[in-house]
Amino acid sequence: MGATTSVHRTIDAVWRMESAKVIAALARYTRDVGLAEEMAQDALVAALEQWPEEGVPRNPGGWLMTTAKRRSIDQIRRRENFNRKVEEIGRDVQEATPDASEGIEDEIGDDLLSLMFTACHPVLGTEARVALTLKMLGGLKTEEIARAFLVSDATVAQRIVRAKKALADAGVPFEVPEGPELAPRLASVLEVIYLIFNEGYSATQGDDWLRPELCTEALRLGRVLAELAPKEAEVHGLVALMEIQASRTKARTGPGGEPVLLLEQDRSKWDWLLIGRGLKALERAEALNQPPGPYYVQAALAACHGRARKAEDTDWQRIATLYQVLAQISPSPIVELNRAVALSMAFGPAAGLALVDEIAGAKALQGYHLLPSVRGDFLAKLGRTEEAKAEFEKAAALTRNEREKTLLLERAAACG
Amino acid sequence: MRFMVFVKSPKPLAALHRDPLLRAGVLLDAGDLVPDAYGVSGYWLIDVRDHEEAVERVRRIPLPACVVEIRQVPVV
Numbered sequence: 487m488g489a490t491t492s493v494h495r496t497i498d499a500v501w502r503m504e505s506a507k508v509i510a511a512l513a514r515y516t517r518d519v520g521l522a523e524e525m526a527q528d529a530l531v532a533a534l535e536q537w538p539e540e541g542v543p544r545n546p547g548g549w550l551m552t553t554a555k556r557r558s559i560d561q562i563r564r565r566e567n568f569n570r571k572v573e574e575i576g577r578d579v580q581e582a583t584p585d586a587s588e589g590i591e592d593e594i595g596d597d598l599l600s601l602m603f604t605a606c607h608p609v610l611g612t613e614a615r616v617a618l619t620l621k622m623l624g625g626l627k628t629e630e631i632a633r634a635f636l637v638s639d640a641t642v643a644q645r646i647v648r649a650k651k652a653l654a655d656a657g658v659p660f661e662v663p664e665g666p667e668l669a670p671r672l673a674s675v676l677e678v679i680y681l682i683f684n685e686g687y688s689a690t691q692g693d694d695w696l697r698p699e700l701c702t703e704a705l706r707l708g709r710v711l712a713e714l715a716p717k718e719a720e721v722h723g724l725v726a727l728m729e730i731q732a733s734r735t736k737a738r739t740g741p742g743g744e745p746v747l748l749l750e751q752d753r754s755k756w757d758w759l760l761i762g763r764g765l766k767a768l769e770r771a772e773a774l775n776q777p778p779g780p781y782y783v784q785a786a787l788a789a790c791h792g793r794a795r796k797a798e799d800t801d802w803q804r805i806a807t808l809y810q811v812l813a814q815i816s817p818s819p820i821v822e823l824n825r826a827v828a829l830s831m832a833f834g835p836a837a838g839l840a841l842v843d844e845i846a847g848a849k850a851l852q853g854y855h856l857l858p859s860v861r862g863d864f865l866a867k868l869g870r871t872e873e874a875k876a877e878f879e880k881a882a883a884l885t886r887n888e889r890e891k892t893l894l895l896e897r898a899a900a901c902g
Numbered sequence: 903m904r905f906m907v908f909v910k911s912p913k914p915l916a917a918l919h920r921d922p923l924l925r926a927g928v929l930l931d932a933g934d935l936v937p938d939a940y941g942v943s944g945y946w947l948i949d950v951r952d953h954e955e956a957v958e959r960v961r962r963i964p965l966p967a968c969v970v971e972i973r974q975v976p977v978v
Contacts, residue, residue, distance in 0.1 A: 499955035709927030
């Protein structure tokens with residue numbers, strides 16, 4: 487029993503390491519991602535049957551690859567209209583040694599990249615892209631994805647089946663997009679990875695351990711992508727952003743699970759190894775000399791905090807400048823509100839108030855409690871307590887978070 | 903989970919040895935250690951799901967004859 491469990495854990499590990507490569511290589515031969523994924527799963531079932539009895543093969547990845555390829559051929563043979571493909575794959579399997587997985591790394595890299603672009607294809611909805619990416623590139627099981635996203639196994643299974651069908655129906659080619667198609671397709675991949683990261687980042691204490699694990703998986707996927715597409719600055723930007731955000735995991739909640747604001751966090755609890763990695767990824771992005779993208783700018787903002795050992799050391803002028811850059815790339819009143827806070831930290835509350843009053847009319851900010859809350863803060867610092875009190879009360883009425891409401895009413899009361 | 907992998911080898915480790923870990927996105931840090939009586943040593947800090955994955959990943963690296971020690975880093 488003990489030995490069997492240990493073999494199963496080894497199979498799990500091998501699957502996490504090899505499944506994406508197996509699926510990617512099969513998808514290149516069959517031109518059918520859905521079939522490739524199913525046949526890889528079949529190979530996994532075969533491994534679960536055979537390895538506990540026969541032992542784990544010396545090259546488990548090669549074993550999975552060969553088994554999955556044989557099964558693909560059987561499948562395709564059953565479909566008469568695929569005769570030509572059978573010849574191609576048949577030839578390939580005969581040439582392939584059991585060490586097939588030790589093929590040319592570049593080729594595997596291209597296949598993996600194609601798989602990422604396919605799993606994140608814009609014909610799919612967001613949830614489908616996320617599920618397919620975790621399943622095919624993360625090597626997660628359906629039930630693991632379900633647990634991490636707090637939905638049922640059946641929901642995830644259905645999402646995956648529909649996604650594979652949608653890819654087949656749309657005739658999505660298995661390839662790395664080129665030319666003008668590349669930028670929007672890459673944006674879709676980055677969006678999916680960051681969504682996975684944020685899903686894990688929003689996990690709270692007591693949640694299933696698989697939820698925070700999503701952060702690790704997103705980081706891993708980001709790092710893999712950075713090696714596969716090293717000339718894309720936004721990839722390094724996203725990796726930098728995730729590394730720096732992940733560095734604050736232990737500091738961002740208090741003992742009772744309550745959120746701790748960035749400036750109030752105990753920075754000795756930050757993971758300085760990850761901050762260092764984030765800053766390095768940022769340098770890689772900068773070295774490419776491309777126009778700044780949204781992930782790069784957000785990472786550069788996170789880095790301003792990451793570089794400061796103490797909150798007082800924060801370079802607020804640079805933060806204000808970066809928010810201005812971000813506002814140009816993706817204009818939003820929320821970004822402007824953040825810029826106002828940075829301006830007040832750098833040049834005093836009057837500078838912040840001037841910008842807030844400029845943007846106060848924006849539609850997106852109506853009913854948004856942070857607008858009066860920030861404005862109240864500036865007014866209080868300027869000694870305009872009457873006006874500040876009114877703003878804090880307004881903010882308290884707008885927020886739905888009880889804790890925040892209490893804090894805001896306390897600030898209002900403090901204004902006298 | 904983080905694991906520190908110590909590799910004691912008679913010959914210096916080449917960068918290519920850690921490439922599979924880098925490409926897999928699990929390598930957090932790598933470096934050399936001052937040589938001692940056992941030979942040249944290096945370390946890799948990796949982030950993987952469990953001990954089995956750490957072992958499998960290191961096992962797949964074509965290393966020269968050497969001694970490898972895999973130790974888990976505690977979560978503080």
